[in-house]
Amino acid sequence: MSETYQVVCPVDDLEVERGVTALVHGQAVAIFRTHDGEVFALGNHDPFAKASVLSRGIVGTRGGVPFVASPMHKHAFDLRTGRCLDDDTVTVPVFEVRVEDGMVHIGGRKQKVA
Amino acid sequence: MSKRKRIVVVGHGMVGHRFVQAAVERGLTETHDIVVIGEEPRPAYDRVALTSFFSVESAEELSLLPGGQYDDPRVRLVLDTAVTGIDRKDQVLTLVSPPPTPSGVELEDPGTVSELEYDVLVMATGAAPFVPPVPGKDLRNVFVYRTIEDLEAIREASQTAKAGVVIGGGLLGLEAANALHQLGVETHVVELAPRLMAVQVDDAGGATLKRHIENLGLSVHTGVMTELIDGDDDGIVSGLKFKDVEEPLEVQMVVFSAGIRPRDALARECDLPVAERGGILVDEQCRTADPHVFAIGECAAPDGRMYGLVAPGYSMAEVVVDALLEGPGTFTGADMSTKLKLLGVDVASFGDAFATTDGALELVYSDAVAGVYKKLVVSEDGKRLLGGILVGDASAYASLRPLVSSGIALPDNPEELILPASRGGVQLGMPDEAQVCSCNDVTKGQIKEAVAEGGEHSCEDVACVKKCTKAGSTCGSCVPIVKNIIEEHFASIGKVVDKGLCEHFRLTRQELFDLVSVHGYRRFDDIVEAHGTGRGCDICKPAIASILASQFNGHVLAQETAALQDTNDAYLANIQRNGTYSVVPRIPGGEITPDKLIVIGEVARDFGLYTKITGGQRIDLFGARMEQLPAIWKRLVDAGFESGHAYGKALRTVKSCVGSTWCRYGVQDSVGLAIALELRYRGLRSPHKLKGGVSGCARECAEARGKDFGVIATEKGWNLYVGGNGGAVPAHARLLAGDLDTETLVRYLDRFLMYYIRTADRLQRTAAWIEQLDGGLDRVKEVVVDDALGLGAELEAAMARHVDSYFDEWKATIEDPEKMARFVSFVNAPDVPDPAIAFTTERDQIKPADPDGAVSLGSTIPVGAPGLVTAGDAR
Numbered sequence: 001m002s003e004t005y006q007v008v009c010p011v012d013d014l015e016v017e018r019g020v021t022a023l024v025h026g027q028a029v030a031i032f033r034t035h036d037g038e039v040f041a042l043g044n045h046d047p048f049a050k051a052s053v054l055s056r057g058i059v060g061t062r063g064g065v066p067f068v069a070s071p072m073h074k075h076a077f078d079l080r081t082g083r084c085l086d087d088d089t090v091t092v093p094v095f096e097v098r099v100e101d102g103m104v105h106i107g108g109r110k111q112k113v114a
Numbered sequence: 115m116s117k118r119k120r121i122v123v124v125g126h127g128m129v130g131h132r133f134v135q136a137a138v139e140r141g142l143t144e145t146h147d148i149v150v151i152g153e154e155p156r157p158a159y160d161r162v163a164l165t166s167f168f169s170v171e172s173a174e175e176l177s178l179l180p181g182g183q184y185d186d187p188r189v190r191l192v193l194d195t196a197v198t199g200i201d202r203k204d205q206v207l208t209l210v211s212p213p214p215t216p217s218g219v220e221l222e223d224p225g226t227v228s229e230l231e232y233d234v235l236v237m238a239t240g241a242a243p244f245v246p247p248v249p250g251k252d253l254r255n256v257f258v259y260r261t262i263e264d265l266e267a268i269r270e271a272s273q274t275a276k277a278g279v280v281i282g283g284g285l286l287g288l289e290a291a292n293a294l295h296q297l298g299v300e301t302h303v304v305e306l307a308p309r310l311m312a313v314q315v316d317d318a319g320g321a322t323l324k325r326h327i328e329n330l331g332l333s334v335h336t337g338v339m340t341e342l343i344d345g346d347d348d349g350i351v352s353g354l355k356f357k358d359v360e361e362p363l364e365v366q367m368v369v370f371s372a373g374i375r376p377r378d379a380l381a382r383e384c385d386l387p388v389a390e391r392g393g394i395l396v397d398e399q400c401r402t403a404d405p406h407v408f409a410i411g412e413c414a415a416p417d418g419r420m421y422g423l424v425a426p427g428y429s430m431a432e433v434v435v436d437a438l439l440e441g442p443g444t445f446t447g448a449d450m451s452t453k454l455k456l457l458g459v460d461v462a463s464f465g466d467a468f469a470t471t472d473g474a475l476e477l478v479y480s481d482a483v484a485g486v487y488k489k490l491v492v493s494e495d496g497k498r499l500l501g502g503i504l505v506g507d508a509s510a511y512a513s514l515r516p517l518v519s520s521g522i523a524l525p526d527n528p529e530e531l532i533l534p535a536s537r538g539g540v541q542l543g544m545p546d547e548a549q550v551c552s553c554n555d556v557t558k559g560q561i562k563e564a565v566a567e568g569g570e571h572s573c574e575d576v577a578c579v580k581k582c583t584k585a586g587s588t589c590g591s592c593v594p595i596v597k598n599i600i601e602e603h604f605a606s607i608g609k610v611v612d613k614g615l616c617e618h619f620r621l622t623r624q625e626l627f628d629l630v631s632v633h634g635y636r637r638f639d640d641i642v643e644a645h646g647t648g649r650g651c652d653i654c655k656p657a658i659a660s661i662l663a664s665q666f667n668g669h670v671l672a673q674e675t676a677a678l679q680d681t682n683d684a685y686l687a688n689i690q691r692n693g694t695y696s697v698v699p700r701i702p703g704g705e706i707t708p709d710k711l712i713v714i715g716e717v718a719r720d721f722g723l724y725t726k727i728t729g730g731q732r733i734d735l736f737g738a739r740m741e742q743l744p745a746i747w748k749r750l751v752d753a754g755f756e757s758g759h760a761y762g763k764a765l766r767t768v769k770s771c772v773g774s775t776w777c778r779y780g781v782q783d784s785v786g787l788a789i790a791l792e793l794r795y796r797g798l799r800s801p802h803k804l805k806g807g808v809s810g811c812a813r814e815c816a817e818a819r820g821k822d823f824g825v826i827a828t829e830k831g832w833n834l835y836v837g838g839n840g841g842a843v844p845a846h847a848r849l850l851a852g853d854l855d856t857e858t859l860v861r862y863l864d865r866f867l868m869y870y871i872r873t874a875d876r877l878q879r880t881a882a883w884i885e886q887l888d889g890g891l892d893r894v895k896e897v898v899v900d901d902a903l904g905l906g907a908e909l910e911a912a913m914a915r916h917v918d919s920y921f922d923e924w925k926a927t928i929e930d931p932e933k934m935a936r937f938v939s940f941v942n943a944p945d946v947p948d949p950a951i952a953f954t955t956e957r958d959q960i961k962p963a964d965p966d967g968a969v970s971l972g973s974t975i976p977v978g979a980p981g982l983v984t985a986g987d988a989r
Binding site for chain 1: 618648649650651652654655656676678684692693936939940943948
């Protein structure tokens with residue numbers, strides 16, 4: 001995986017709790033900004049529905065965990081780890097995120113969180 | 115041709131307005147002109163719904179005549195004008211505009227005085243709040259509870275007042291207390307009588323009611339007399355002192371609700387006889403001692419008795435119209451039965467509630483712990499029900515009240531009608547083999563089996579038990595017992611039946627709906643901060659988005675609601691299996707011109723979309739990429755199309771057969787009605803999708819009874835059916851009312867839909883909603899047709915609000931750059947289509963490529979879609 005970061009958009013362009021899709025290193029990445037201002041990036045692909053849609057899901061919390069519900073069949077994914085909250089054998093990729101000078105930078109795929 | 119006669123109506127309140135409506139409807143204006151003189155600056159409004167004023171946008175929304183004038187040109191409404199004298203001999207009125215102040219202070223401008231002749235005079239001057247002569251009653255922050263202006267002043271004062279007191283613990287007083295409580299003011303209720311609602315309930319009932327209200331955090335003081343209202347140096351209320359009580363109440367506002375008095379001064383001045391306790395004396399035709407003068411509503415006293423409810427006033431209005439048409443109608447008293455929910459507490463009172471009939475006997479059931487009090491009054495021989503009182507649980511009202519009016523013989527053990535036995539409490543001692551549902555022979559044991567965990571059915575609610583065991587699916591009378599058995603079962607295994615929406619809200623959808631209505635919330639953040647926890651989820655966010663849309667009808671993609679929308683609403687289109695969308699323009703009633711058909715064809719061809727005819731008589735265009743949607747809408751909107759809301763929990767279509775215009779069997783114009791209904795309710799967001807149908811004759815080619823609302827033409831008008839649907843659990847719609855004219859049909863539909871929207875659960879269709887209502891379809895009839903809750907006008911007003919505020923959300927989106935900014939494939943590469951979407955061909959049209967197969971990539975994309983690969987690995 002590439003270690004380089006790619007600038008995608010101004011952080012102000014991210015609406016709170018509403019995702020966008022970016023094309024990073026040729027991949028569709030879903031980027032979310034939560035209510036407390038944190039920015040997360042997941043692979044956009046919903047492994048259950050096999051469609052590139054996660055950025056269009058509803059963002060919220062489940063038991064304090066920030067998550068996105070896939071718009072297809074409402075599978076919930078932890079924004080921090082990519083783990084599916086309804087089926088913990090399934091995980092989507094998580095990407096490094098940096099916010100610098102008001103711009104969102106997306107890096108390589110994060111290593112598995114223990 | 116004889117000269118047209120003139121009817122003058124004095125007073126434009128609810129009853130005066132009803133008189134005019136009835137006169138127009140029944141053709142009285144064919145022979146008479148009507149002039150209505152109203153004293154208030156605005157036309158009649160819904161005073162019964164006054165408390166809801168705090169939740170509506172403006173006073174206009176309570177209006178019964180939003181346009182300000184009647185459509186019938188022979189009716190003239192004159193506002194801001196008082197009648198100051200009646201010359202009965204010459205049949206002339208003296209008018210002054212603007213009206214003199216009630217205090218009698220001489221104005222600099224005495225107003226313009228004019229005269230108006232009448233042939234028939236109808237007095238509908240209503241009543242005025244009674245303010246007892248308590249010292250301090252003229253201080254600032256002392257109010258009455260009668261007009262919109264009163265409520266505006268109360269709301270203003272509530273901003274600074276910490277505590278307030280309502281003087282009067284009757285029906286209206288408790289309404290006022292409810293209003294104060296909702297405004298966040300610490301609320302006291304003071305009642306001179308030894309109990310609350312002294313007119314409707316007895317001591318024990320009043321005590322039960324009091325306990326309920328105190329549990330809500332209000333303070334109730336009964337049997338106390340107000341001695342004086344204290345004021346501070348600025349002349350503002352600072353406290354209330356009771357007689358023989360040392361400690362005064364510290365309050366900053368006072369609302370008087372100590373009854374009303376008929377406004378009969380005009381009648382007295384022209385020597386019309388009035389009743390001993392006030393009110394213009396009238397006969398059974400509501401005619402006063404002067405044959406040219408009638409009196410109706412609260413200012414009238416038929417047989418010496420005044421009626422302070424709107425329903426008898428409406429009956430009087432109808433009687434006078436009938437009399438003027440030389441009909442036989444008479445007013446011989448009204449059913450003063452009342453059932454209402456005050457501050458969330460059921461209270462009902464009907465018939466001879468105080469056992470005044472000779473030899474009447476009382477049967478009482480009281481459970482102080484549960485806060486339930488029930489009393490039946492029966493005849494001396496125990497055979498007939500004369501009346502009753504229900505507090506805390508009025509579910510038996512629907513079945514008891516008809517027993518009074520019909521005089522049907524009571525069962526041998528009439529006490530069972532109110533004992534918890536008949537409500538299901540009996541199952542405590544009920545053996546498993548006891549029969550619960552006699553229609554379908556279902557025992558308690560079978561119901562317990564149905565809810566048993568790990569059993570064959572594992573039902574969790576009544577609807578499931580009904581489906582699996584048939585218990586309660588015929589006459590429905592055992593449903594409460596079934597419900598109790600289920601609840602008892604869950605309680606016995608320690609399972610909490612949580613009715614909350616999700617982990618973020620411990621509230622039902624209906625409770626949330628009411629909170630939004632009362633507080634006027636517009637933002638999810640405010641609601642979750644005040645009433646929930648966390649940041650919401652895919653369950654509560656769309657539910658709240660729907661509630662906000664139903665009440666305020668803003669754009670669903672507006673800044674504050676965009677992030678709440680469910681999958682399809684978020685992009686105003688229907689997402690399909692490969693992440694593309696389908697687009698359905700509205701084709702009202704299924705009627706479309708060839709030119710418009712061609713436009714749809716051209717759009718589909720130009721964007722390469724798959725087309726299919728839907729079950730709702732329109733055309734669905736599939737395979738649109740998200741970023742293509744605005745361009746597709748633009749083409750459609752330019753050709754005169756609008757959103758069909760196929761993506762929303764909203765009105766979808768009103769399907770129609772071709773009707774009497776073409777069909778040799780048709781008896782009514784079903785297409786015309788279907789179009790009118792679809793255009794009326796388009797954009798209406800609801801707990802679940804809504805579908806309608808209109809058939810032009812009994813052959814029912816529109817399959818209207820498979821819809822949430824179905825209309826079938828009859829020789830005389832329309833039959834209205836409700837609660838049908840297709841889907842996994844098909845249901846046939848059932849008759850709500852028959853042989854309606856179009857206006858009444860629309861009125862009932864307005865009420866039905868709004869009642870559903872207000873009270874249904876999230877994602878509950880009309881069939882399931884009716885099923886779970888206490889009383890089922892009969893309950894819907896009571897509310898919609900009989901207007902038993904007095905909610906009719908409020909529901910109609912809510913619908914009128916929706917109709918007036920409708921706009922096409924596709925058009926509004928393509929005209930708004932901020933909303934348009936969301937319709938891009940990638941924020942950093944808006945020109946690159948998502949490479950994960952690919953199509954193949956089948957029967958000459960596109961279809962999604964199999965996602966497990968190879969993904970065809972755009973040539974500009976350097977790398978494949980590793981997301982797909984890792985996803986595969988993860989599995």
